[in-house]
Ligand SMILES: Cc1ncc(C[n+]2csc(CCOP(=O)(O)OP(=O)(O)O)c2C)c(N)n1
Ligand code: SF4
Ligand code: SF4
């Protein structure tokens with residue numbers, strides 16, 4: 001085995017990046033067509049897809065970039081100001 | 084999209100800026116490459132993203148190497164694994180445009196000439212972003228950086244063309260706004276042996292000066308305007324891919340101005356400058372189309 005300092009894969013290696021956010025994406029699953037483009041394009045990998053295709057967001061680390069809302073043709077994601 | 088696993092190999096909460104295309108593509112890239120992968124990353128934004136001990140967002144091991152040495156490092160790792168009889172690992176350099184077009188080009192050229200068994204992905208945000216946006220050989224004409232404050236006068240260095248000239252098995256261009264095209268190219272590269280090269284255009288909100296949510300749109304405009312051409316070159320043959328396949332005729336492309344106007348870095352480009360940029364783009368298309376004809 002390796003000795004010495006070996007980094008471990010961890011969420012939040014760059015901190016609680018959800019704190020950077022000034023707008024939060026809110027998903028309205030009733031409008032969602034389950035295309036999963038938001039999942040594909042979220043740079044952070046914080047859009048999650050459930051077994052029924054539903055979408056939710058891990059807010060601890062979502063940086064609020066707004067890409068998910070931009071790529072959503074169904075307009076099921078709305079960016080809401082937080083600060 | 085069903086081909087892409089839900090497993091995340093690049094964990095949330097990393098240090099990339101909001102809206103970073105480079106990290107978007109690394110997330111998708113690692114899904115394709117899988118756990119039997121070693122990344123080699125030189126000094127660049129992604130070496131910041133990789134974090135420092137004791138934490139990293141990456142589930143695959145990363146060898147952080149000197150700026151000039153990515154491909155040489157990967158060659159060494161491959162040699163060591165071969166000595167140990169370990170043959171099922173993807174060794175992948177993931178380097179910026181500065182670390183590829185300028186500083187790392189000698190080690191990349193050396194590895195390609197030897198035919199060393201590695202994949203090299205250059206994510207191209209068209210400047211030295213990690214140090215605050217200085218011009219690189221890959222910065223396009225007209226773009227403002229902190230070292231080209233009136234816009235760069237020279238054109239973009241054609242690194243994929245340089246790699247084609249090495250006659251390696253696989254060279255492709257890609258753009259982060261077309262992740263499935265990128266994933267397919269990565270899969271093709273993985274299926275081959277020898278030096279394989281992918282040049283990935285990666286929009287960068289702070290460096291290109293556009294709002295974070297526009298990352299996908301900016302990349303699409305780069306391709307739809309013809310400023311960035313998607314193609315792959317394998318076995319001596321070149322073919323256009325994705326939306327670029329339908330853009331050989333100039334009239335099919337969106338006006339270059341649409342791509343430029345959405346970004347602050349081209350704000351100073353006047354009509355005569357833009358005409359020059361258009362000429363350069365047309366020349367590039369002629370060159371690629373000639374390559375496709377064989
Ligand atoms: C030999 C050497 N020179 C300069 C630096 C400082 N440096 C670190 S990252 C960087 C910019 C890298 O630019 P690029 O390769 O395009 O990657 P990006 O930051 O844009 O992702 C520079 C100049 C260094 N680490 N090593
Ligand atoms: S992009 Fe919109 S419609 Fe598609 S899965 Fe996401 S929320 Fe649903
Ligand atoms: S705002 Fe950005 S980081 Fe947050 S879920 Fe949407 S795409 Fe992902």
Ligand code: SF4
Pocket residue numbers: 098099100101102103104105106128208212213286287288289290
């Ligand atoms: S400067 Fe650009 S490339 Fe670097 S982390 Fe930020 S968005 Fe990504």
Ligand SMILES: [Mg+2]
Pocket residue numbers: 179180181206207208209210211212213219
């Ligand atoms: Mg760069």
